[in-house]
Amino acid sequence: NWVGELIYEGKAKRVYKVNDELLIMEFKDEVTAFDGARKEHAPGKGRLAAAQTVFFMQLLGKYGIRNHLVDWDGDRKILVKSLRMIPIEVIVRNYAYGSFLKRMPLVKPLTKFRKPLVEFHLKSDELHDPLITTDDIIEAGLVNYGQLNEIINTALRVNSILSEFMASRGLTLVDFKLEFGFDKSGNIVLADEISGDTMRILINGRHLDKELFRKGASALDLVRAYEEMNRLLNIP
Numbered sequence: 135n136w137v138g139e140l141i142y143e144g145k146a147k148r149v150y151k152v153n154d155e156l157l158i159m160e161f162k163d164e165v166t167a168f169d170g171a172r173k174e175h176a177p178g179k180g181r182l183a184a185a186q187t188v189f190f191m192q193l194l195g196k197y198g199i200r201n202h203l204v205d206w207d208g209d210r211k212i213l214v215k216s217l218r219m220i221p222i223e224v225i226v227r228n229y230a231y232g233s234f235l236k237r238m239p240l241v242k243p244l245t246k247f248r249k250p251l252v253e254f255h256l257k258s259d260e261l262h263d264p265l266i267t268t269d270d271i272i273e274a275g276l277v278n279y280g281q282l283n284e285i286i287n288t289a290l291r292v293n294s295i296l297s298e299f300m301a302s303r304g305l306t307l308v309d310f311k312l313e314f315g316f317d318k319s320g321n322i323v324l325a326d327e328i329s330g331d332t333m334r335i336l337i338n339g340r341h342l343d344k345e346l347f348r349k350g351a352s353a354l355d356l357v358r359a360y361e362e363m364n365r366l367l368n369i370p
């Protein structure tokens with residue numbers, strides 16, 4: 135029974151302002167792909183993605199990774215710290231897939247990288263989230279050099295923690311996306327969501343993530359895959 139004023143509605147989430155410190159993130163029962171060009175109702179998905187986000191944020195918290203999670207209503211809403219968001223998507227890749235293959239077709243699909251790749255995209259719907267360089271980020275004044283290093287190191291630690299955790303359950307973490315923001319004290323804090331919508335996870339070559347929907351599966355099949363992921367990872 136948290137209350138807040140709706141301040142943002144995206145394709146899969148709504149954000150409400152509770153006060154200066156807190157926001158509610160509500161995960162919708164919707165799935166979209168291709169910049170919203172494909173969209174379907176996905177009953178049950180909101181709760182599953184919220185549960186995944188809560189689980190992974192708590193897991194990372196145990197390893198000392200500061201993140202925005204405060205509380206969960208047990209359903210589709212989480213209470214999070216209000217941050218000044220950095221408008222970039224940080225992508226970590228363990229295997230060649232997705233937009234990496236589009237821009238680098240010389241590498242065979244699903245080749246394991248010698249070391250995880252970290253890349254940055256500007257969050258911009260009009261520009262379709264273009265790939266940007268670290269120099270671009272510094273020149274635009276989004277963060278300073280030390281902060282950028284902290285973001286890269288945190289993203290790589292998140293990757294080690296999540297990859298190992300998944301591997302111990304027979305899953306392969308192909309790649310994922312993170313977002314960060316600044317809290318009131320100027321600390322860099324991991325934010326947004328970590329779910330099947332923002333990762334690629336394989337079990338015996340089969341996706342348990344949104345790639346299923348991108349490849350044409352129904353919203354119902356996607357919800358079943360998220361249920362399977364939660365079962366395999368003991369996510370409530």
Ligand code: C5P
Binds near residue numbers: 310
């Ligand atoms: O499409 P691409 O290969 O760049 O995606 C890399 C990873 O980042 C995938 O796990 C994808 O789900 C995630 N991603 C995301 N939000 C975006 C773009 C990519 O969560 N806007």
